[in-house]
Amino acid sequence: MRRRIDGYLRGWAVCLAALVLAAPAAAQVTTPAPAPAAPAAPAPSSVGQAGMAVSSGAPLLDAPVSRAQYLLGAGDVVTVSLTGTLNRVWEVPVSPEGALVVPELGVTRVLNLNLDQAQARVRDLVQRYYQGVTVSLTLAETRRFRVFLVGGVPDPGARVASAATRVSDLVPVDVVNGVVRRNVVVRRSAGDSIIADLVRFRQAGDLDANPPLREGDVVVVPTIERTVEIYGRVHFPGRYEFRAGESLADLLMLANAGGDFPANAADTVRVTRFLGAEQREFHTFSRAEAIGVAGRAFRLRPADAVYIAQLTNFQEQRTALVIGQVVRQGTYPIRPGVTTVRELVQLAGGFTPEASLVDATLRRRQRVGGSGGNVLGDLQGVPPELLSSDERRLLQARGQGDPNVVVLDFQRLFAAGGDALDQVLEAGDELVIPLRRTGVTVLGAVGQPGLIQYVEGRTAEDYIRLAGGYNRRADRGEVTVFGAQFGSRTQLGDVRAIVPGDQIVVPFRERRNPLQTLQSAQSIISTISGVALTIIAFRQIFPRDP
Numbered sequence: 001m002r003r004r005i006d007g008y009l010r011g012w013a014v015c016l017a018a019l020v021l022a023a024p025a026a027a028q029v030t031t032p033a034p035a036p037a038a039p040a041a042p043a044p045s046s047v048g049q050a051g052m053a054v055s056s057g058a059p060l061l062d063a064p065v066s067r068a069q070y071l072l073g074a075g076d077v078v079t080v081s082l083t084g085t086l087n088r089v090w091e092v093p094v095s096p097e098g099a100l101v102v103p104e105l106g107v108t109r110v111l112n113l114n115l116d117q118a119q120a121r122v123r124d125l126v127q128r129y130y131q132g133v134t135v136s137l138t139l140a141e142t143r144r145f146r147v148f149l150v151g152g153v154p155d156p157g158a159r160v161a162s163a164a165t166r167v168s169d170l171v172p173v174d175v176v177n178g179v180v181r182r183n184v185v186v187r188r189s190a191g192d193s194i195i196a197d198l199v200r201f202r203q204a205g206d207l208d209a210n211p212p213l214r215e216g217d218v219v220v221v222p223t224i225e226r227t228v229e230i231y232g233r234v235h236f237p238g239r240y241e242f243r244a245g246e247s248l249a250d251l252l253m254l255a256n257a258g259g260d261f262p263a264n265a266a267d268t269v270r271v272t273r274f275l276g277a278e279q280r281e282f283h284t285f286s287r288a289e290a291i292g293v294a295g296r297a298f299r300l301r302p303a304d305a306v307y308i309a310q311l312t313n314f315q316e317q318r319t320a321l322v323i324g325q326v327v328r329q330g331t332y333p334i335r336p337g338v339t340t341v342r343e344l345v346q347l348a349g350g351f352t353p354e355a356s357l358v359d360a361t362l363r364r365r366q367r368v369g370g371s372g373g374n375v376l377g378d379l380q381g382v383p384p385e386l387l388s389s390d391e392r393r394l395l396q397a398r399g400q401g402d403p404n405v406v407v408l409d410f411q412r413l414f415a416a417g418g419d420a421l422d423q424v425l426e427a428g429d430e431l432v433i434p435l436r437r438t439g440v441t442v443l444g445a446v447g448q449p450g451l452i453q454y455v456e457g458r459t460a461e462d463y464i465r466l467a468g469g470y471n472r473r474a475d476r477g478e479v480t481v482f483g484a485q486f487g488s489r490t491q492l493g494d495v496r497a498i499v500p501g502d503q504i505v506v507p508f509r510e511r512r513n514p515l516q517t518l519q520s521a522q523s524i525i526s527t528i529s530g531v532a533l534t535i536i537a538f539r540q541i542f543p544r545d546p
Contacts, residue, residue: 060164063207065115065142065164067114067116070163072112072115072118073145073215074095074097074111074145075093075094075144076142076143077092077093077140078091078093078100078140079136079138080092081136082133083133085132086126091140098110098112100118102122105125106128108121108124119136119137122135142163143163144161144162145161145162146158146159146160147159147217148218150221151219151223152223165213166213167196167210168198168201168202171196171198177224178238178239179224179241180238180239181224182240182241183197183222184196185219186213186217187218187220188216189214189215196209196210197210197243198210199240199254200254203255203257203258204253205258224241226242226302227241228240228301228306229305230305230307231306231307231308232309233309233311234256234265234308236257240254242301245299247295247296247299247300248271248298248306249290249295249298252269252295264314265310265311266308266309266311268308268309269286269306270282270284270306270309271285318333319428320344320425320426320429321429322348323431323432326345326350326355327351330348336425336426338424339425340422341422341425344425344431351433360432360434361431361432362423362425362430364426364429439453440504442463442466442504444474445470445471445474445475445506445508446468446470447468447470448468450467458498459498460492460495464479464506473508474507474508475507475510479491479507480507482505
């Protein structure tokens with residue numbers, strides 16, 4: 001027991017000694033001071049070192065600024081850089097009076113100086129105080145100012161511009177009554193004026209015709225009074241506002257966008273000039289003469305008209321299209337008036353077994369002024385009140401036709417050795433070979449119009465009966481058959497046989513409105529009255545013997 005108590009006492013003694021030894025060391029430990037905060041980065045400022053605000057918005061430039069051409073003005077901001085025995089960089093605005101206030105150095109006037117001249121002024125200022133210093137002056141920001149837009153514009157008045165603004169940024173290229181506007185007057189504050197030709201700028205890229213604006217400019221958009229015209233094969237034909245002193249060569253350059261004539265332009269340039277109200281004279285040049293010395297010497301006058309003809313069929317590919325049931329569908333080159341349908345089909349690899357030779361069609365663009373044509377197509381262009389009753393009934397039953405379709409019966413021609421496959425082609429022809437069809441179409445005043453299966457030996461009356469027969473409004477005396485072989489139009493009584501693809505049209509009897517009935521009755525009464533009066537007069541002239 002005693003030994004156990006002694007062990008506890010020795011343990012407590014050791015712990016107490018450890019605490020006593022650790023206390024001085026703990027007293028020497030100090031909490032480290034917090035690290036000093038890093039200096040805050042300076043907030044970005046829009047104030048330049050010279051003390052004036054610098055605008056963050058920069059106008060769009062159409063080209064790098066030319067040091068020799070750009071003239072400084074109030075509101076421009078330049079960067080002045082000094083290197084050598086003195087190293088400094090400042091952004092300095094041009095004051096409203098046109099001066100640069102350079103920190104630590106002084107003031108120098110730079111109004112209407114270009115960048116090289118302004119740099120020389122600053123160099124002179126630096127060399128008063130320092131030697132061995134290189135001076136560089138560059139444009140940091142262009143100025144903004146007010147100009148005035150007046151004349152024929154929707155909203156005349158003041159506009160905000162910059163030294164990079166050109167006339168085209170304020171004035172659109174207008175077409176007034178079909179005339180392209182050209183003469184825009186820029187009046188400078190110094191009293192001089194220049195003419196801006198925005199059409200020349202936009203079509204030929206002539207920057208001299210689109211000058212930059214300056215402070216206080218007045219841009220005048222005048223009304224259009226005098227014009228010249230240029231037509232035919234140029235890149236930009238039309239009516240242009242007349243410009244005094246312009247030559248024929250100038251106008252051709254403008255209408256061709258500063259380049260050459262189109263490839264299919266003829267070699268003759270003709271100018272028509274009015275000498276009086278109706279009297280005219282003509283001047284003819286070759287293309288080389290018109291854009292050469294002779295054209296530059298020929299001054300245009302108001303109302304002159306220039307015409308350049310077009311070469312016909314210049315490098316024009318002549319092709320025909322074959323689609324449908326042929327081995328190789330597609331477009332093939334032809335010689336108009338020489339290549340035949342047979343040759344086109346051969347180029348396409350021939351017909352497929354499923355081809356319908358009866359329904360094959362050759363589609364051709366209708367020529368203006370050509371003879372012939374489709375009867376139904378002609379009727380559709382006539383006002384209804386000018387059509388006869390037969391023509392109106394035909395349109396009612398058949399609907400629209402295609403005046404540009406020539407139908408060829410290849411089957412009969414192949415069998416009989418006919419020459420329709422030798423039909424010559426024209427450029428743009430379209431040969432269509434459809435799938436074989438075995439039906440006959442019945443349209444118009446029948447019970448169930450539609451497609452009826454073809455059976456050899458059936459007559460037109462058989463197909464009408466299978467289509468539900470005539471209805472109450474059918475005009476049985478005017479039934480027409482449109483043949484699939486030739487697109488022919490045949491009365492029912494003259495049809496010899498029906499073939500696959502034929503169309504049988506049963507017209508409707510034309511209904512009369514009450515006014516037409518009254519007019520017919522009046523006509524009959526008038527006729528009867530006229531006959532009666534004639535008989536009475538005859539009896540009075542030739543009385544019977546008593």
